[in-house]
Amino acid sequence: MTAIHERHLFGPGPSNPYPEATAALAEPLLGHLDPLFLTLMDETCDRLRAVWGTQNARTLPLSATGSAGMEAAFVNTVHEGDVVVVAVNGLFGRRMCDVAARCGAEVVAVEHEWGEPVDVDRVLSAHPDPRIIAAVHAETSTGVRSDVAALGAGKGDALLVVDAVTSIGGIELRADDWGIDVGYAGTQKCLGVAPGLAPFTINDRAFERRVEKPRSWYLDLGLLGGYVGEAQGSGGRTYHHTAPTAMVASLHAGLGRILDEGLQAVWQRHADAGRRLQDGLQEMGLELFAAEGHRLPELTTVRVPDGVDSAAVRRILLERYDLEIGAGAGEYASTVWRIGLMGRNARPDAVALVLTALREVLEEVRGTTVPG
C-alpha cells in the first residue's frame, strides 16, 4: 500500500464512520462468548430496536453485509412455490427478485420506471393472495423514498419484507407502526459504521411462518436465536458461529452516538443536509433525477450535464479533493451521479465542500462558469 488517503466518502456508501465507531474497532478485542461481549451484543440489539422502531425480540446484527440481510429475509420465509410480489423501482428491487427466486419463490415483479417511487396500488393488486410483499424503502440506485407504511396497511395476510439499507438511521423508519414483518439493513450508510454487518429484525408473525430448516445454515434464524435475542436474559447461550466482535463493538458505538444525539435530531440533520445539497445543485443548473416529493435527503441523484464525461469528473474529484461520489446504477452509469451525505457526513460543511468541488471541476471540464 501507498500512503494512507483520507477520503470524503460522499457516494452511495460506505460513508465516513462516526469517530466513535472507528475508535471502537481498535479497542482490545473480546471473545464472542465473553460475558462482556454478550452484554455488548445485548445492548447493540436494544439500540437496533430503537433505530428500527420495533419491539421485536429477534432484532440482531447478522454477521455479513446488507446483501446477506436480503438473503436471510427470503431464505427464512420463502417456502417452495410461495408467491412473492416484489416492487421493482431500482437495482435492489431487481436483486430481491433474483434472491427470492433462488429460494424457490414464484416471483411477481411489479416494474416501475427508475426514479419513481413504488406505486402502492399496483403492488397491492398485483396478485390476489401473495405470501410475501417486498419493497425497498430507500432505493440506493435511484435516491427514491417509497411509502412503506401504505404497503403495510394494505398487505392483508401477506408478510411485508422491507429493505432499509439506505434509510435506517437517516430518515423516519417505524417498523412496528408501519407493519414491517421482516426488515434488513446495512451498517455502512446512515448508521455511520464500516460495512460488514446486516441489522435485521423479524416479528413473531413472520417467525412463526418461517422455513423450519432453511437452505442456509449460516443465516438460519432458528439457530441464530439461541445466540442472541431469544435467549436474552435467560443466561443460556448456544454457540452458533463466531460473531465478528470488533464490528459489533463498532456498531454498538455508532448506535450509541446516534441515540445520544437523538434519533429525531439525526433525521433532521439528514433532511437539512439533503435539502441544502439539492437546492445547491439546482442553483448550479443541474437537474435532479429522482421524482420530486420522493427524494431521499441522504442520497441525491443528479443528471450528468450533456457533454460532460461523468467518469472524468469523478476521477478529478477523487484525485484532487479525495472526494468520492458514485456513478449511476445500471443503465444510468454514465448519465447520473449519486451523492450521499450519510451519517457523519450529513453536515453543512460536507454540503459546502461537495458543491464547491463539483462546481470547480465542472467549470474546468466545460471551460465556462457554472451559475449558483
Next chain:
Amino acid sequence: MTAIHERHLFGPGPSNPYPEATAALAEPLLGHLDPLFLTLMDETCDRLRAVWGTQNARTLPLSATGSAGMEAAFVNTVHEGDVVVVAVNGLFGRRMCDVAARCGAEVVAVEHEWGEPVDVDRVLSAHPDPRIIAAVHAETSTGVRSDVAALGAGKGDALLVVDAVTSIGGIELRADDWGIDVGYAGTQKCLGVAPGLAPFTINDRAFERRVEKPRSWYLDLGLLGGYVGEAQGSGGRTYHHTAPTAMVASLHAGLGRILDEGLQAVWQRHADAGRRLQDGLQEMGLELFAAEGHRLPELTTVRVPDGVDSAAVRRILLERYDLEIGAGAGEYASTVWRIGLMGRNARPDAVALVLTALREVLEEVRGTTVPG
C-alpha cells in the same frame, strides 16, 4: 459498557490480533470501488494465495465469518443428490454434514471417536464414487490434526473440500500440493485478525463442476468472480455487494505481518509455543486429550482434573487475569479445556502466563500444590 478490558484471548479463537491488523481497522475508511481499495483487495488475494499454498485465481476473502466459508464450499459444489463423504471427528465435521445436507447432498458421514485424527482409509473406502470428500484439517473442537495430503492423494475423481479455519497461518498448509480443490478458513485464529472474513480458495477443476445458479446469491462464486480474482488485472470490475473494507484492510495488514516474518518462521513459532505449553501441562500432571502424534500446536486440548469445576476455573482466569481459555466442545464441555496460542499469542511469554495462571488457580480450587 463498563471499562475496557484487555483480554488475553487464549481460547479456541478469536485470538488477539496482530497490532498491525488492529491499526489497519482504524485507518481512514475506503470505498469498496475506490482504486486504492481494489489494489488493496488484489494484494490481499495475493497474500492469501501465499498462506493457502495455492496458485488458484479464485482465492479471496468472503464477506462473512468462517462458517459462511463452509456454506460457500458446499452451496457452490453440491448438485441435488450428490454423494458427499464427510470425515467426522469433531464438531466441525458434524456441521459439514448439516450444511451439505441442506444443499441437497446425500451425506455419507464417517464417524470417528473425538480426539482421533481422520482415518484416511475408512474415508476413502466409504463410498465407491463420491462427488465430494470433505474433512477438517485442524479440528477446533478437539485439537487434532488430520492428514489432508493423504486424502488428496486418494480422492480419485472426487473433489476434496477442506476446512482450514484453525490451520491456516499456524501449521503447514499446501492446498495445491495436497490436492485441495476447495478450501475455506477464518481470519480470527492463526491469521491474527478479528473475526469477520472467510479466506476462500477454489481451483479450476472444482469451479468447472460448480452449481450454475446456487441457492445462495450472496455466496455465489460465479457472481463474486466479477469483483475479485477473475477480473484481476483486466480492469473490469462488477459490483456485487459492498465489501467490508475495514476488515479487508485489517486482513491485508495481518497477512503482511505474517509474510514479513516468513510463513515457515510463523509455523515454527506456533510449533514451539504449542510444544512448550503441552510439555508444561503434562509436567503439572494434566492429561492431554488429543491423540499423541496428532496434536495441534496452536490449539491444545487438556482434560479437566477429577473433582475440579471446569467453569469455575475459567471464570477465575477471566476475572482475575483477564485470560480467556475455552470450554470443551459438545459432550466434553465440562471435562476438557481448550487453550489456543494462535497468531500473535504463539509466544513464550503467553505460554508462561497461561501455565502460571492455571497452576495458581488449580492450587487454589484444590487446596494443594500442583507439580511441575
